[in-house]
Amino acid sequence: MLAVSDLKIHYRTLAGAVKALDGVSFSVADGEIMGLAGESGCGKSTLGKALIRLEERMQYVGGQVTLDDKVLPIADDRAMNPYRFREVSIVPQYAMSALNPTRRIGRMIDELLEARGLKGATLRPELERRLAILGLTPDVLGMYPIELSGGMKQRVVMVLSTLLDPSLLIADEVTSALDVASQKKVAGALVEFRDRGYVKSMIVVTHDLAILAQVADSIMIMYAGKLAEKAPTRTIVEAPAHPYTRLLLGSLPEVGIRFEEKRLPGIKGRPPSLLSPPTGCRFRDRCPLAFDKCAEEPPFIEIAPGHQVACWKADAHAEG
Amino acid sequence: MLRYLARKLFIYLLTFIVAVTIDWAIPRFMPGNPVDALVSRIALMPDANAALTSYFMAAFNLDQPLWQQYLNFWWALLNGDLGRSIMLFPTPVTTLIGRALPYTLGLLLPSILLSWYVGNVVGALAARRKLLDNTVLPLGYLLTATPYMWLGILLAWVLGSSLGWFPLAFGYDQSLKAEWTWKFISSLLYHWILPFASLFLVALGGWAIGMRNMIIYELESDYANYLMALGAPQRLVRKYAFRNAMLPQITGLALQLGAVVGGALVTEIVFSYPGLGWLVLSGIQNQDYFVIQGVFLFIIVGVLLANLIVDVVYVIVDPRTRVGLQGDAA
């Protein structure tokens, strides 16, 4: 079980601190696959990275992350190391190029395991078994990454990342570089790995709401460094409460099309700058329902069991 | 892999043909007909006059059609005939080059290999370590910007002329006879140190900077990020980054050869070191064109051979060149 409370992460730039995550609180239950969606620059990738490894420019400002009742020292790169791979793991966005091009894959995995104090040989049977689940023969371990297709590399990375049965897996845009058929396979594999208990819970970061509808138990929508809405997948798809979610879904024509590629047709304007974000509701300037009260920041509150929203209108809606 | 090498070999062959053609064409198509200049020079050396005049007629064959001249040139070349020196007539140019070559190689090989190795290590250490980086980087840029001969001049002036620690000129003590005695060998080494050091230092800067930049690039690459996200220790990530950063440095070695050879020539001139550079300088001063052309061809062949060696090494070191073909198909 993952619990995040009031997490704040900034990007240091010469122009000032970009408040990429500005106080985010949520939790992911054991066995839950949570989808995380939003436009580019909303902070969803930052959140994914912050849970496992802060980049050099990312600065921890505040908040707390607990995983299975242990506090993750995300601000301390060294202290975080023991948790990585074993407790928290990631399938990165760049899975195609995530393997060292000049090492045979099996050897690279062995070297990584040994560097983490494990024995490559003892884990080899399990590794091969899991590769087989995703339709890969043990031969791939004797190959260089260049000899594998993109989809194969992606599957190898999925197996490697989950090899130590981490409690939390972050899948960062895992489908965005794939064709539709491969997307389906990868999405299926994510669910399968959860069902087999290789991973307890999962955060699937993506542009692609259609994929989330297939794999996610719940979906969390972010906007401009804040949470907008979190609810079970059905609720988000059928009865979204936040106007932003509704616009996102409305501008989601067919499977596989990512809304980021076009400017959202239904939503005028652009997200606000996170260097000096506006006060009040951050969606206010683009929101068709905005009214006086939106000058005050709406709290992220539960309007129904498992359904949280940060919108004054949504709250009124639920009451009325 | 074989296709990779075959392609490279083809380029080198083409390069060789182009170079020989340039070598053949330049004296013939340059303004101010050098043959006239040569013949007028011969008039100053009565004893060699007759022999040289007939030699030029044979060598240039100016009365024959151009294509015939071109073929003759190749024929002579393939028979190892680079002509005869004018300044030391009738010594064949190949003999002069053979005498000078060991000195040049003795300078070039150690300085190229050592500067490459040390530069890579220093650069790798400097990358992502603020303190070291702040000294290595400026020093590296300073060294690469220094003309080879000037560093040689400075070393000769400070360590040779002012302090008197090292000899200023020549390949060995001129009072000694060239023979394999300890005395002679130690004199050789003693005279070798300064020219070696100046070549080594200038080249060192470039390698250190190159390696530093490559390592930083590798440390920011996707595979490094992934490894770190999986909690791999710095040691492993750096090991991979170092190995992968070496690959472009190996290619760089081939690309830098020409410049280093040029550097060796001028360094030899500073120290009156009896290698190819010194030979070229005498050739230029005495308008001994056969010597200049001969050295040119030798440098070309040497650089092409070195390129080929680098390619073979690269194929051995980089698995991607070995599996590239299957990889594309998969």
Add this chain to the structure above:
Amino acid sequence: MTSTTGSSPAAPAAKSGRNEILYFALRNTKLVIGAIVFIVFLLGAIFGPMLATHEPLTFDAPPGLPPSADYWFGTTLFGQDVFSQFVHGLRSSFIVGALGGITAAVIGMLVGFFAGYRGGIIDEVLNMLTNVVLVIPTFAVLLVVAAYLSVRGLGTEAMFIGLTSWPWAARAIRAQTFSLTSRDFVGMARLNGESTFRIIFGEIAPNMSSYLVMTFILLFGGAILTAATLDFIGLGPTDSISLGLMMNYSVMNAALQLGMWWWFVPPGLAITAIVGSLYVMNVGLDEVFNPKLRAL
């Protein structure tokens, strides 16, 4: 505009485009220091010869003098004014650097643009040509060419240097062009039926202008170094003085043995400083143009 009415709040982030580049450029120490050193020597090359009280090549001074009020940089073994030689040599270096750099940049751009944009057989042929010139030790070619030219001017020297130093630039530009060609705006221009020439110089070149500037800077520095080396071997211009020739004369005439440091230190120092400043400026420019590098 000097009054502080405070019409615009201080918001550096709001600056964009050209202003932003300038903002980061002026704050980049490497770029600023490099530019200052370069400009100092450039001014020396432009105005120095006017300050010089003696002709560079006439023998009208007492020989072998160390620096003094009359002869700022001393005199040579033959009684020439070193300061005058130095500033005239500086001028030669800048001329060779500029001409050689421009020649190489033009060839490199033409080859790189067309190979990268047209692809196919044109790319194959140009690539082969680039590889051949890249492998040839160009310094050796210059050696033979220069040796056969009995009269050599700065322009000829610069041109030959330019003709042999373009391949790496062509390769780099080709790679950049190749990646730009697949972008939307180039595809649009193609669909609109614009000519290759217009697309290359209207769409592609402006989009890699920062890259081209940096390439030119490196070619400029390289040309200066190559020229100095050629001059030192005795194949420099026959009609003027240059920094490389100064070093050649000093070494050939035992300045080392005589300890006449004022004869050989200034020319080498100047070349090192100019080329070094160009390299450092290049690193600075890279940081300015590349947002990824400037973040910290």
